[in-house]
Each structure stands twice: as C-alpha cells, then as structure tokens.
Amino acid sequence: MLFADIIGQQVTINHLRHTVKENRISHAQLLLGGEGYGALPLALAFAQYLMCQNRSETDACGTCAACRKVAKYQHPDLHFVFPVIPDKTNDIPVSDKYIAPWRQFILKEPYGTYTEWMAALNAEKTQGLIRAEEGREIIRKLSMKSFEAEYKIMIIWYPEKMNAEAGNKLLKLIEEPPEKTLFFLVAENSEFILNTILSRTQLIKIGRISEDALFVALKNRFQLNDEKARQIARISDGNYVQAKEYINSSVDTQQNYDNFIQMMRLSYAGKIPEMIAWVDEVAKLGRERQKAFLAYSLRMVRENLVLNQKQKQMARLSADETSFAERFSTYIHPANCGLLQQELDKAFMHIARYANAKVVFLDLCFKQNRLLRL
Ligand SMILES: [Zn+2]
Numbered sequence: 079m080l081f082a083d084i085i086g087q088q089v090t091i092n093h094l095r096h097t098v099k100e101n102r103i104s105h106a107q108l109l110l111g112g113e114g115y116g117a118l119p120l121a122l123a124f125a126q127y128l129m130c131q132n133r134s135e136t137d138a139c140g141t142c143a144a145c146r147k148v149a150k151y152q153h154p155d156l157h158f159v160f161p162v163i164p165d166k167t168n169d170i171p172v173s174d175k176y177i178a179p180w181r182q183f184i185l186k187e188p189y190g191t192y193t194e195w196m197a198a199l200n201a202e203k204t205q206g207l208i209r210a211e212e213g214r215e216i217i218r219k220l221s222m223k224s225f226e227a228e229y230k231i232m233i234i235w236y237p238e239k240m241n242a243e244a245g246n247k248l249l250k251l252i253e254e255p256p257e258k259t260l261f262f263l264v265a266e267n268s269e270f271i272l273n274t275i276l277s278r279t280q281l282i283k284i285g286r287i288s289e290d291a292l293f294v295a296l297k298n299r300f301q302l303n304d305e306k307a308r309q310i311a312r313i314s315d316g317n318y319v320q321a322k323e324y325i326n327s328s329v330d331t332q333q334n335y336d337n338f339i340q341m342m343r344l345s346y347a348g349k350i351p352e353m354i355a356w357v358d359e360v361a362k363l364g365r366e367r368q369k370a371f372l373a374y375s376l377r378m379v380r381e382n383l384v385l386n387q388k389q390k391q392m393a394r395l396s397a398d399e400t401s402f403a404e405r406f407s408t409y410i411h412p413a414n415c416g417l418l419q420q421e422l423d424k425a426f427m428h429i430a431r432y433a434n435a436k437v438v439f440l441d442l443c444f445k446q447n448r449l450l451r452l
Contacts, residue, residue, distance in 0.1 A: 079122040079149070079188055081137045085318055086291025087116055090284055094124050095135070103128075104280040106252045106261040108237075110268055111284025114319030119188040120284065121233050121262040122148075125156055128260070129227045144227060149431075151181045154225040157232040159216060161192070161206030161239040163199055170211040186369075186430045189318050192236055192266075208240040213247025220256045230259045237263045238270035245272040252278050286316020300325055301364035326370060334374040339402055341375070341439075345446035346409070353443045361435040368435055372426040378403075379418050382410040414452040421445045 081091050097103050111117035123138075126148040130138035138145050147153035160180060162171040173180070176199070183190055183198050196202055216232065224230045234240075240248070252261060252275065263279060265271060287295075293311040295318070296302050302310070302325070314321035337360065344353045360368065384393040385407035395403055410418070425442045429435060 079119055079126055080140055081123045081127065083188075084116055084119050084123055085295040086287040087120060087284065088291075090120060090282060091123075093282070094120070095127070098128065099135070103260065105255050105259065106263070106279040107282055108263045108265060108268075108271075108276070108279040109282050109284055110265050112266055112286070112317065113191055114189060114314075114317030114321070115284050115286060116189060116318065117264045117266070117284050118184070118190075118233075118235060121264050122151075122184070122188055124262065125231045125233065128229055128231065129153060129155065151184060153227065155227040155230045157216075157219050157230065158235065159208060159212055159232065160195070160235040161208055163196075163201045163204045163206055170209065172209070172212050172215045174215065182427070185427065189322075191319055192239075206236075206239055208234075208237070208244050210241060210243035210247070212240075213244040216248060216251065220251065220259055224258060228258060230256070232259070232261050234261065234263045237265050237275065238267055240272070242272065245275055249274050249278065287318060288316065292316065292318065292321060296321055296325070299364060299366045301362070301367065322366070325366070331374070334371050335398060335402075337371055338375050338378050341443065342406060342409075342446070342450070345443045346450045348447040353440060357436050357439045357443070360439050363435075365429055365432070365435075368429050368439075369426060372422055372429065376419055376422045376426075379410060379415060379422065382407040383412070383415040386410050387412075409450050411452075414449045417452075418446065418449050421449070 081095075084091060109117040109121050111120075126138045126145060127133055129144045129148050130140075131142040131144050132139040138148075140149070144153060148156060151158070158177070158180060159173045160176075162173055162176050164171050165175070169175070179198055180195075183195055187194070190198075192206070193202075196204065196206055199206075220230060220232065234248070237245075237248075248261075249272070251259075255261075261279070263271075263275070268276060268281075289311045292314060293307050296310055297304065297307040300307075310321050310324050314324060340356055341360075344356055360371070363371070378399065381393045381395050381399070382403050384390075385395075385403050393400070393403070421442055425438050428438045
C-alpha cells in the first residue's frame with residue numbers, strides 16, 4: 079500500500095516521511111485512530127515506504143522487489159499480530175495460523191474493521207484475542223535477523239485485545255528491542271491498552287479524514303456524482319467505513335441483479351462481441367461497485383446451488399431473484415459451483431488489487447462459459 083492510496087491524513091503522512099528523512103524513526107509507535115480513519119492503512123503504507131529499495135521523498139516506488147512483496151503482505155521482514163480465535167484442533171491460536179485469511183482480508187480492504195475480521199473468520203460471536211503464546215511467537219520471530227530489509231517491522235493490530243501476559247512479553251521487547259526492529263501498534267481505543275505499553279510507545283494520533291479528502295475518494299472509488307459524494311462525505315464524520323456503509327445501503331441492488339442475469343446469459347451463450355459490450359459497461363462502474371457486484375454474484379451462485387439441491391425453503395432470495403433462479407439454478411450444481419465461486423473470488427481479488435477491470439470481467443465470462451456447460 080502506498081501513501082498515495084491513503085484517504086487524506088496528509089499531516090500524519092508528512093510527519094512519518096519527515097521522521098525517515100531526519101532518521102528519527104521511533105522504534106515503537108502507537109497509531110491511534112477511530113474506526114474508518116485509516117490507522118492500519120497508514121501503518122501498511124509506512125512499512126512499505128521503509129522497506130522500498132527505491133523510495134522517493136514522497137512515496138515508495140511500488141515496483142521494486144521489496145514493494146511487490148509488501149504489496150502482497152508477503153515480505154519476510156514484515157510481521158503481523160492480530161486477534162485470533164481458537165480453532166478446532168485445540169492448538170493454541172496464534173496469528174501465523176491465520177496469516178492466509180488475514181492477507182486476503184487486508185488486501186480486500188485495508189480499512190476493514192475488527193467486526194469484519196471476525197466475520198471473515200466466521201466467528202462473529204467469538205472474542206478475538208492476542209494470547210500469551212503470541213508473545214512467545216513475537217520473541218521467536220524477532221530474534222531472527224532481518225532477511226532482506228533494513229528493518230524488521232511488526233504491525234500489531236488491535237493491541238486492545240492483548241491479554242496481560244502477552245502484553246508483558248511485548249513490553250520487554252519494546253524496552254529492550256532487538257536491533258533494527260520497529261513496532262507499529264494500530265489501535266482504536268487507548269483505554270484498553272496496558273498503561274506500561276502506552277507509556278513506552280510514541281503516540282501518533284490519527285484524526286478524522288477531512289471532508290474534502292473523503293469527498294474525492296468517494297467520487298473516484300464509487301463513481302458518485304459531486305452532489306451525492308459531497309452529501310455522504312458530510313454525514314460520514316470523517317469515517318470511510320461509515321461512508322461505505324451509507325453507499326452500500328443505497329447501492330442499487332437492482333443494478334447488481336440486472337448485471338448478474340446479463341453476465342450469466344452472455345457467459346453461457348459465449349458470444350464475444352456482446353460480452354465485450356457488457357464488459358465495457360461494467361468497467362465504468364468503479365472499483366467498489368464492481369467489488370459489490372462480484373460479492374453479490376458469489377451469493378447468487380451459492381443460493382442457486384441451494385435451489386438446485388431442491389432446498390427451496392433454505393434459499394435466501396428475493397421474489398425477483400427467485401423467478402430468475404428457477405431456471406438458472408439448473409445450471410449450478412455441485413460439479414461447477416465451487417469452481418464458479420473460485421473464479422468470482424479471484425476476480426474480486428484482482429479488482430481489489432487494481433487490475434484492469436475489462437480484462438478481469440472478460441476473462442471471468444470466458445471461464446464461466448466453460449463452467450456453466452459442465
Ligand atoms: Zn519500492
């Protein structure tokens with residue numbers, strides 16, 4: 079993630095860049111900011127800036143080997159700690175066990191919330207925690223020399239969820255840090271963080287996103303007109319997550335429905351000129367709406383399988399969706415359902431990572447053409 083991808087927060091970005099320029103990077107920093115203000119994106123962008131092999135005064139290059147690894151959150155010197163849940167194996171849960179879903183989560187939406195993370199783990203009702211065992215893991219990881227970068231960086235998301243034992247282990251490390259190691263703690267509420275940790279970290283307070291920055295982001299990411307973007311920016315209180323919720327609740331489900339029907343008809347028929355014409359239209363929607371459409375399509379495929387399996391009472395479809403699904407569901411069956419979902423998921427990830435929408439959707443149509451005929 080680049081500084082350029084952050085919504086607003088120019089003052090904080092300037093401050094972070096300045097500490098690099100002056101070589102005054104504090105080894106333990108607490109980025110404290112409310113939900114939707116962008117504390118985690120800032121930590122991610124700062125990590126990339128520090129690891130980039132070819133950074134400019136303003137930003138990481140985005141193209142060097144280190145940037146490419148950080149962009150996938152797979153750089154060997156970039157470590158993550160975040161709240162996790164116990165799994166079925168009875169093993170003690172630590173972040174590394176969940177690193178794959180975590181990467182997906184932050185790739186899809188670096189502005190994601192704790193609640194969304196728990197939902198991504200199918201654990202809405204469980205309390206995510208950073209446990210004592212995590213403290214041991216942190217020590218183990220940081221005792222290794224950095225592999226490639228100048229610094230080892232550990233991003234600790236939600237230290238509020240850290241129990242006292244894990245906190246004390248972390249505290250020792252912060253007091254006597256291994257060489258060239260940086261800790262970025264990313265938190266929303268300082269009241270739930272151990273005082274001893276608070277007193278040993280440098281606080282970077284992240285305020286609301288300015289209305290103007292939010293306005294520009296909403297306009298570009300959701301292709302809203304000026305009036306609508308301004309209206310939502312005004313009522314969202316500098317909170318991007320809140321703004322997204324306002325937009326999604328008003329996003330036209332009818333549009334998703336119409337597009338889904340069209341995409342499946344065109345994919346099945348496999349007529350390339352019509353496909354291209356449709357793809358051109360979808361490409362105009364903007365990245366967030368494309369993601370919403372793909373999420374909608376995933377749900378539709380799943381519900382159509384439920385219908386295909388003759389479990390009508392279990393399908394969660396509106397009246398319109400049911401009338402289309404009555405015929406369409408005969409094309410969705412156990413042999414192709416998982417594969418279709420995989421392709422939709424892949425398309426989602428590609429869109430989230432700024433791939434060319436025309437290429438992604440056209441490719442998706444081709445894949446679906448084959449899968450719908452299985
Ligand atoms: Zn770079």
